[in-house]
Amino acid sequence: MAPMLLMVQDKVLMDCWYHLKDVMVDGGLPFNKAHGTSLFEYQGKDAHFNSVFNKNMKDHTTIIIKKLLEFYRGFDGVNTIVDVGGGVSTMIHAITSTYPCIRGITFDLPHVISEVLPSPHVQHIGGDMFKKVPPGDTILMKWILHDWNDEHCMILPVTSEAKLAEQVVLNVDMIMLTHSHSGKERYLNEFEQLAMGAGFKCVKTTYIYAGSWAIEFTK
Numbered sequence: 365m366a367p368m369l370l371m372v373q374d375k376v377l378m379d380c381w382y383h384l385k386d387v388m389v390d391g392g393l394p395f396n397k398a399h400g401t402s403l404f405e406y407q408g409k410d411a412h413f414n415s416v417f418n419k420n421m422k423d424h425t426t427i428i429i430k431k432l433l434e435f436y437r438g439f440d441g442v443n444t445i446v447d448v449g450g451g452v453s454t455m456i457h458a459i460t461s462t463y464p465c466i467r468g469i470t471f472d473l474p475h476v477i478s479e480v481l482p483s484p485h486v487q488h489i490g491g492d493m494f495k496k497v498p499p500g501d502t503i504l505m506k507w508i509l510h511d512w513n514d515e516h517c518m519i520l521p522v523t524s525e526a527k528l529a530e531q532v533v534l535n536v537d538m539i540m541l542t543h544s545h546s547g548k549e550r551y552l553n554e555f556e557q558l559a560m561g562a563g564f565k566c567v568k569t570t571y572i573y574a575g576s577w578a579i580e581f582t583k
């Protein structure tokens with residue numbers, strides 16, 4: 365929890381709240397008003413905040429992946445798994461350690477990948493997920509779809525893949541409102557609509573831990 369509190373109380377994020385009234389009146393996004401760019405682009409320009417953000421994600425993921433590996437059986441039979449927006453590779457590292465037969469790829473923006481420690485069993489690739497993602501038979505996305513509106517989610521190239529898992533957390537709408545470009549938390553029926561609209565035929569849910577679910581979209 366400490367890295368998460370350090371992140372939300374970091375001056376970079378605290379400054380956003382002073383712009384809440386302006387965006388109510390004029391529109392726009394508090395983060396962009398405060399810093400002149402979006403959250404994910406800003407990280408590429410501020411090494412300190414990039415580390416604070418990535419550490420927060422790493423520690424949350426460390427808790428969730430432990431439980432995911434305990435309760436979720438969908439990794440059996442997977443050959444290549446690509447964690448899109450996979451941060452500093454915490455998720456893929458844990459999955460490939462438990463399932464050594466799985467080839468793991470962590471894909472994220474180059475300034476995030478630059479913070480990943482090398483690992484012999486995992487490939488780390490920097491790039492833009494809205495342009496192209498590395499191929500794999502399973503695409504994993506944790507805390508990605510909630511950063512984007514439906515239009516952005518629909519243009520992700522991962523929709524051509526066979527399987528898609530996404531974790532849902534329902535209680536951070538206000539944070540998304542201030543920091544994220546058009547992000548939103550979704551109810552299950554909204555995930556189902558999104559999946560069907562992107563050509564998936566089946567949606568299966570598994571409860572994981574502390575309000576977190578694995579949602580598997582299959583073609």
Ligand SMILES: C[S@@+](CC[C@H](N)C(=O)[O-])C[C@H]1O[C@@H](n2cnc3c(N)ncnc32)[C@H](O)[C@@H]1O
Pocket residue numbers: 404421422425448449450451471472473476491492493494505506507508511
């Ligand atoms: C909320 S974080 C989740 C990180 C990780 N999945 C986790 O839960 O620990 C969102 C991630 O999406 C990445 N991201 C944002 N825009 C991206 C893009 N256009 N291409 C690739 N990754 C992107 C960010 O750099 C960040 O690591």
